[in-house]
Amino acid sequence: MKSTPILLQTQNLRTACANCSVLELCLPIGLNDSEVSRLDTLIPQRVKVKKGASLYRTADPLRSLYAVRTGFFKTCIVSLDGREQVTGFQMAGEMLGLDAISAEQHACHAVALEDSEVCPIHFHQLERLASQIPSLQHNLNKIMSREIVRDHSMLLQMGNMNADERLAAFVLNLSARMSTRGYSSRSFVLRMRREEIGSYLGLRLETVCRSIAQLRKLGLVHISARNVDILDMPQLKMFIAGCHRHGPE
Amino acid sequence: MKSTPILLQTQNLRTACANCSVLELCLPIGLNDSEVSRLDTLIPQRVKVKKGASLYRTADPLRSLYAVRTGFFKTCIVSLDGREQVTGFQMAGEMLGLDAISAEQHACHAVALEDSEVCPIHFHQLERLASQIPSLQHNLNKIMSREIVRDHSMLLQMGNMNADERLAAFVLNLSARMSTRGYSSRSFVLRMRREEIGSYLGLRLETVCRSIAQLRKLGLVHISARNVDILDMPQLKMFIAGCHRHGPE
DNA sequence: CGAACATTTGATGACCATCAAAGTGGGTGG
DNA sequence: CCACCCACTTTGATGGTCATCAAATGTTCG
Numbered sequence: 257m258k259s260t261p262i263l264l265q266t267q268n269l270r271t272a273c274a275n276c277s278v279l280e281l282c283l284p285i286g287l288n289d290s291e292v293s294r295l296d297t298l299i300p301q302r303v304k305v306k307k308g309a310s311l312y313r314t315a316d317p318l319r320s321l322y323a324v325r326t327g328f329f330k331t332c333i334v335s336l337d338g339r340e341q342v343t344g345f346q347m348a349g350e351m352l353g354l355d356a357i358s359a360e361q362h363a364c365h366a367v368a369l370e371d372s373e374v375c376p377i378h379f380h381q382l383e384r385l386a387s388q389i390p391s392l393q394h395n396l397n398k399i400m401s402r403e404i405v406r407d408h409s410m411l412l413q414m415g416n417m418n419a420d421e422r423l424a425a426f427v428l429n430l431s432a433r434m435s436t437r438g439y440s441s442r443s444f445v446l447r448m449r450r451e452e453i454g455s456y457l458g459l460r461l462e463t464v465c466r467s468i469a470q471l472r473k474l475g476l477v478h479i480s481a482r483n484v485d486i487l488d489m490p491q492l493k494m495f496i497a498g499c500h501r502h503g504p505e
Numbered sequence: 506m507k508s509t510p511i512l513l514q515t516q517n518l519r520t521a522c523a524n525c526s527v528l529e530l531c532l533p534i535g536l537n538d539s540e541v542s543r544l545d546t547l548i549p550q551r552v553k554v555k556k557g558a559s560l561y562r563t564a565d566p567l568r569s570l571y572a573v574r575t576g577f578f579k580t581c582i583v584s585l586d587g588r589e590q591v592t593g594f595q596m597a598g599e600m601l602g603l604d605a606i607s608a609e610q611h612a613c614h615a616v617a618l619e620d621s622e623v624c625p626i627h628f629h630q631l632e633r634l635a636s637q638i639p640s641l642q643h644n645l646n647k648i649m650s651r652e653i654v655r656d657h658s659m660l661l662q663m664g665n666m667n668a669d670e671r672l673a674a675f676v677l678n679l680s681a682r683m684s685t686r687g688y689s690s691r692s693f694v695l696r697m698r699r700e701e702i703g704s705y706l707g708l709r710l711e712t713v714c715r716s717i718a719q720l721r722k723l724g725l726v727h728i729s730a731r732n733v734d735i736l737d738m739p740q741l742k743m744f745i746a747g748c749h750r751h752g753p754e
Numbered sequence: 755c756g757a758a759c760a761t762t763t764g765a766t767g768a769c770c771a772t773c774a775a776a777g778t779g780g781g782t783g784g
Numbered sequence: 785c786c787a788c789c790c791a792c793t794t795t796g797a798t799g800g801t802c803a804t805c806a807a808a809t810g811t812t813c814g
Contacts, residue, residue, distance in 0.1 A: 333657055333658070333661055335661055335665065335746070335747070336745075336746040336747070337746050337747030338747075339661070339665040339666075339747065340665075341657070341660055341661040341664045341665055343657040343660055343661075354649075354650055354653055355650055355653045355654045355657060356650070357646050357647055357649075357650035358647050358650035358651040358653070358654050359654075363654045363657065364657065383639065383642065383643060383646070384639070386636075386642070387635075387636045387637075387639055387642060388636075390632065390633070390636055393632065393635070393636060393642065394632060396646070397606050397632070397645070397649070398606055398607050400603075400606075400646070400649040400650065400653065401603055401604055401605070401606035401607035401649065402607040403653050404603055404604045404607075404649065404652050404653060404656065405604045405607050405608075405612045407653065407656035407657065407659075407660065408582055408590070408592040408604060408612065408613065408656065409582070410656075410660055411590055411592055411656065411659055411660065411663065411707075412582055412584055412588070412590040412592075414660065414663035414664060414707055415590045415663060415704065415706075415707035416584065416588040416589075416590055416707075417588075455664065457664075458660075458663055458664035458665075496585075497584070497585040497586050498584070498585070498586030498587075498588065
């Protein structure tokens, strides 16, 4: 464990959702100016999290939810006997900590995969404010629901797709999220190691490598180290729809 | 497809959460009497769903969430190329439809596995009422969060457990939920077929059979047709904690 | 009671995990 | 700035687990 629990606090000046680059992806989406500034009051200061550091750990009491402002996180759970499962990767505009609401304590471990910055939102204050701002409550409901839909899609991948298909779906998912944030959907950089991709997809890291090689051989993507280039987006989408030969012919 | 979309409507008399046997497990938990009766007003009538019938289908517009009053459901999603994944089994006191909030339409297909009864709760009315009753909103948040935690636990099972362990975890999960509802945790009846268990666990039905045989051979459970008897609860729990020999010695 | 459906068990093979070793790249300190 | 080192990645060889195909047995319900 080289992760350090140190959270660097920054910016005593009032933070402002209104100026945030992911305003349109995040909790305040659709709120009017006055509502946004009321939400701002729940975020006294942003918090920087160094690469490799934990934002929170399993069983930490729920204090805040966290909106990722910049950077990249993974969340993982660990079974009683130490088996680890990455449950998600979170990028700018996405929320961390939703699984803590259920038992008032975090059910997973959140680690920054690069130097990152989050907006902590005190949860009980958020609930109170949400009861006064219907669209804020609705946004929170939608964000939680979206996470449920995403998880179900992962279950489909783990239950019904082979290694190559899972990797293709993973790459396409990242691609779509990059695109939503205004980055290229064709070319981007992976923030996580092969082992973490593997854990997320229910595969070993060697299998991830082999699937990368396979997709490259098919001319669908080129992945070298952490650099991803999607060469044939339509075919890649066809690939996960099962429209490809399962035999090598 | 033999499922019929017919929903039999019953009971014009006012329904009453207050008299419901799963009041303490369901959305109204912790509400006071007056709050419960306000929630009641959102449930004009209960709906019966025959075994094999669909409560809703993928892409149906979100109208209501559904609390299961009696019976048993499965939810499943289908990929573009027709691969099916069971995403959950729901019993009395559990909510159906949470995944529809995200896109205002259902993301899965809900089918009754036995004659069942649900309480439809008009979602937009629920949101409005929840903004007036903080503990109702909090309950909804907790229920959604619990679903997220459950899904993450399923991902751990699919990603890190072998077939025998998944089946053991599945049986233990049902056992705990039966117990919560006042039924025996040691002896109960499965409502789903082997194929549905398999889909849920990311296994083929034949593998489910073999894992059942394996757990029987180890003296942990006896499963015959749909009847489950847990013979050694502590050992069964140890089993999924990885505290068992992986080789046959 | 019988037909349709569900479950069980066996035989075989595919896919992926495991073990092993070589190759690559990034960060750090000299 | 370069070289070294360590962590990460890639590729190969082998075996185990689970999927597939097949056939027999059991169960349910009209």
